[in-house]
Amino acid sequence: MLSIKNLHVSVGDKPILKGVNLEINAGEVHAIMGPNGAGKSTLSHVLSGKSGYTVTEGTVTYKGKDLLDMAPEIRAREGVFLAFQYPVEIPGVSNIYLLKAALNAMRTHQGLPEVDAFDFLTLVKGKVKLLEMDEKFLYRSVNEGFSGGEKKRNEILQAAILEPSMCILDETDSGLDIDALKVVAAGVNSLRAADRSFLMITHYQRLLDYIKPDIVHVLADGRIVKSGGPELALELEAKGYSWVEEQVA
Amino acid sequence: MSAEQVKSQYPAEYGKVEALLPGQSVSWLNVLRKQALASFSSQGFPSLREEEWRYTNVSAIEKKLFSPVVLAEIGAVDTDWLNTYRLENTCSVVLVDGHFSETLSDLDGLSESVRVLDMAGALEQYPEDLEQYFGQAVSHEEHSFVAFNAAWFTDGLFIHVPAKEILSKPVQVIHVVTQADYMSNTRHIIVIDDMAQAEVIETFIGCDESYLSAAVTEVFIGKNADLTLYKLQLEGEKAYHFGGTYVKQDADSRFKHHNFAFGGLLARNDIRTDLGLASECELNGLYLGIKRQHIDNHTRINHLKPHAISRELYKGVLDQRARGVFQGRVVVAEDAQKTSSEMNNRNLLLSNDAEADTKPQLEIYADDVKCAHGVTVGQLDEKSIFYLQSRCVDEETARNMLTFAFANEMVEKIKIKDLHDQILEQLLVRFPQEGIEQEWL
Numbered sequence: 001m002l003s004i005k006n007l008h009v010s011v012g013d014k015p016i017l018k019g020v021n022l023e024i025n026a027g028e029v030h031a032i033m034g035p036n037g038a039g040k041s042t043l044s045h046v047l048s049g050k051s052g053y054t055v056t057e058g059t060v061t062y063k064g065k066d067l068l069d070m071a072p073e074i075r076a077r078e079g080v081f082l083a084f085q086y087p088v089e090i091p092g093v094s095n096i097y098l099l100k101a102a103l104n105a106m107r108t109h110q111g112l113p114e115v116d117a118f119d120f121l122t123l124v125k126g127k128v129k130l131l132e133m134d135e136k137f138l139y140r141s142v143n144e145g146f147s148g149g150e151k152k153r154n155e156i157l158q159a160a161i162l163e164p165s166m167c168i169l170d171e172t173d174s175g176l177d178i179d180a181l182k183v184v185a186a187g188v189n190s191l192r193a194a195d196r197s198f199l200m201i202t203h204y205q206r207l208l209d210y211i212k213p214d215i216v217h218v219l220a221d222g223r224i225v226k227s228g229g230p231e232l233a234l235e236l237e238a239k240g241y242s243w244v245e246e247q248v249a
Numbered sequence: 250m251s252a253e254q255v256k257s258q259y260p261a262e263y264g265k266v267e268a269l270l271p272g273q274s275v276s277w278l279n280v281l282r283k284q285a286l287a288s289f290s291s292q293g294f295p296s297l298r299e300e301e302w303r304y305t306n307v308s309a310i311e312k313k314l315f316s317p318v319v320l321a322e323i324g325a326v327d328t329d330w331l332n333t334y335r336l337e338n339t340c341s342v343v344l345v346d347g348h349f350s351e352t353l354s355d356l357d358g359l360s361e362s363v364r365v366l367d368m369a370g371a372l373e374q375y376p377e378d379l380e381q382y383f384g385q386a387v388s389h390e391e392h393s394f395v396a397f398n399a400a401w402f403t404d405g406l407f408i409h410v411p412a413k414e415i416l417s418k419p420v421q422v423i424h425v426v427t428q429a430d431y432m433s434n435t436r437h438i439i440v441i442d443d444m445a446q447a448e449v450i451e452t453f454i455g456c457d458e459s460y461l462s463a464a465v466t467e468v469f470i471g472k473n474a475d476l477t478l479y480k481l482q483l484e485g486e487k488a489y490h491f492g493g494t495y496v497k498q499d500a501d502s503r504f505k506h507h508n509f510a511f512g513g514l515l516a517r518n519d520i521r522t523d524l525g526l527a528s529e530c531e532l533n534g535l536y537l538g539i540k541r542q543h544i545d546n547h548t549r550i551n552h553l554k555p556h557a558i559s560r561e562l563y564k565g566v567l568d569q570r571a572r573g574v575f576q577g578r579v580v581v582a583e584d585a586q587k588t589s590s591e592m593n594n595r596n597l598l599l600s601n602d603a604e605a606d607t608k609p610q611l612e613i614y615a616d617d618v619k620c621a622h623g624v625t626v627g628q629l630d631e632k633s634i635f636y637l638q639s640r641c642v643d644e645e646t647a648r649n650m651l652t653f654a655f656a657n658e659m660v661e662k663i664k665i666k667d668l669h670d671q672i673l674e675q676l677l678v679r680f681p682q683e684g685i686e687q688e689w690l
Contacts, residue, residue, distance in 0.1 A: 049635075049638070049639075050635050051631070071643075072635060072638035072639055073638045073639075073641050073642055073643045073644070075639075076638065076639050077641045082639050084636065087636070088630075088632050088633050088635075088636040090636065090637070090651070090654065091654060091658065092651075092653070092654025092658055093637075093650055093651075093654045098637070098642075101640075101641070101642055101646075102641040102642065103641075105641035105642060105643075106641050109641075141654075162640075162641070
């Protein structure tokens with residue numbers, strides 16, 4: 001699904017990622033953990049095409065295509081979805097409109113006809129229930145005045161409607177209380193499928209109690225320094241990131 | 250042409266129409282017109298040296314020498330075109346080249362006790378009533394445009410809603426200028442007596458040629474009375490526009506002003522309100538400038554008495570080589586304790602050649618008040634653009650969506666559906682970008 005080879009990324013003159021290698025196969029759930037400043041968010045931003053980052057070396061291949069060569073909206077239409085750590089508020093653009101515009105842009109890109117208004121509403125209302133959201137959120141401006149938990153649910157709602165192949169969840173657990181976390185996690189789990197992969201970026205192990213990863217990686221100082229099964233996350237939680245950093249050093 | 254010449258040339262033009270101006274038999278008006286003319290003759294139009302005019306150069310109006318229009322010279326109006334601006338479920342008053350048109354106006358359905366009539370007629374029928382109001386909310390010494398207007402006005406509208414009366418439907422005043430080099434100069438008085446309520450819509454339209462449209466409106470809102478005034482400035486793209494709205498609010502009154510400035514080559518708006526005890530005002534504005542448009546909004550809120558509330562939000566979208574000016578001043582008098590005031594001006598610059606000049610001013614002489622002001626001049630938020638792109642929306646569409654959403658906030662405040670839809674339509678027509686869709690809302 002996604003193949004990252006020797007990825008080096010700088011912001012200005014400052015190298016942030018220093019040779020990341022990662023293979024994610026279809027249906028797999030990977031977690032990337034790491035201390036602050038390790039480059040976790042940079043990785044999610046580079047994969048989704050945010051400007052301000054320079055790839056100095058390496059490749060990212062998505063479904064056999066060069067991902068780095070695509071504009072952000074093309075990556076999204078090809079099925080790469082980023083759930084933001086801090087979803088942006090967009091006053092004046094309604095949530096339901098954005099959902100429909102996004103879905104139709106994606107369908108057009110894939111050569112499919114635009115979705116019928118009635119079918120769309122049925123689809124959206126079903127997903128809203130799944131995420132235990134109030135329907136009125138659909139008619140409000142995108143994320144405007146939403147609580148932290150509502151914003152994160154809204155991100156997962158977008159994913160549920162767009163049905164991406166590659167979901168990147170950037171610190172999805174941040175700012176969530178335990179009840180909201182459970183709902184969001186259930187939403188993510190309902191999206192798990194044999195043809196869909198996940199890359200979860202998180203600072204804390206807590207999220208992984210609710211969304212079980214297949215593989216856990218530790219990112220430190222711009223490189224993946226350790227990979228293992230879910231038990232690695234527990235070990236990190238017990239011993240702290242310094243444990244990994246010491247082992248590498 | 251120098252400023253000196255202007256002082257002589259416009260008054261010379263005045264001589265040609267003087268005898269045909271309305272209110273000839275009204276002695277107080279004759280005195281006032283003479284004073285105003287003298288005041289204008291000595292000053293000419295405002296210059297950039299004046300603080301209130303430092304961003305707006307009106308010298309082109311001097312150079313053009315627009316002609317006052319007497320009743321016999323008014324142009325023909327394409328009624329189909331006019332009717333596209335006429336709102337449903339309103340009474341309409343149409344002023345063509347500065348003169349009331351009875352055939353184009355429709356005043357049916359108003360209560361007997363409400364007076365809505367043309368200024369020329371009102372000066373004949375109710376000269377004593379008008380004397381109480383004329384020049385009381387704004388003096389011709391305010392600045393020379395007001396003097397110019399007082400000296401030269403050819404007609405206008407008098408609206409009087411008596412105490413406890415609620416105007417059954419909004420009154421729409423449509424100003425039309427039909428021909429090149431014409432000048433429309435109108436004067437309006439709106440009186441809302443105690444506990445009465447009304448909505449008035451001022452619409453400005455005109456031909457594609459260069460002309461001048463000037464209108465001064467004096468507003469008097471009684472105790473616990475309520476007025477919402479909408480201004481839709483859709484002048485032709487070569488037009489010069491001056492509009493002044495001066496309001497006096499009695500205790501517990503409410504005044505809302507929605508100011509949409511989309512048209513004209515050079516447009517200037519002055520809005521001023523004097524707030525009485527525990528009264529409220531809300532000033533909303535949206536200006537959209539494209540090409541070489543220059544749109545200037547000047548507001549002044551005078552908190553004269555305690556416990557009044559003022560809220561102001563002006564937004565500007567400036568593209569291509571357009572320039573927007575906002576000068577907002579809030580003055581809190583020593584006596585105006587417990588004042589609550591918020592003023593905001595937000596500008597979106599869409600091109601490197603567009604310009605916004607903004608100057609909010611707070612002058613506070615009381616010590617127990619809550620006043621805030623904020624100003625922004627900026628471009629679209631890159632984070633928002635990226636967010637929309639990450640949701641499959643291409644960059645250009647994302648930019649258009651954000652621009653439209655920025656402006657639309659002001660349109661959404663309009664609760665008269667027909668008016669709301671018309672403003673939206675005008676906004677969509679005027680955006681230079683392709684592909685902005687109403688569906689985004």
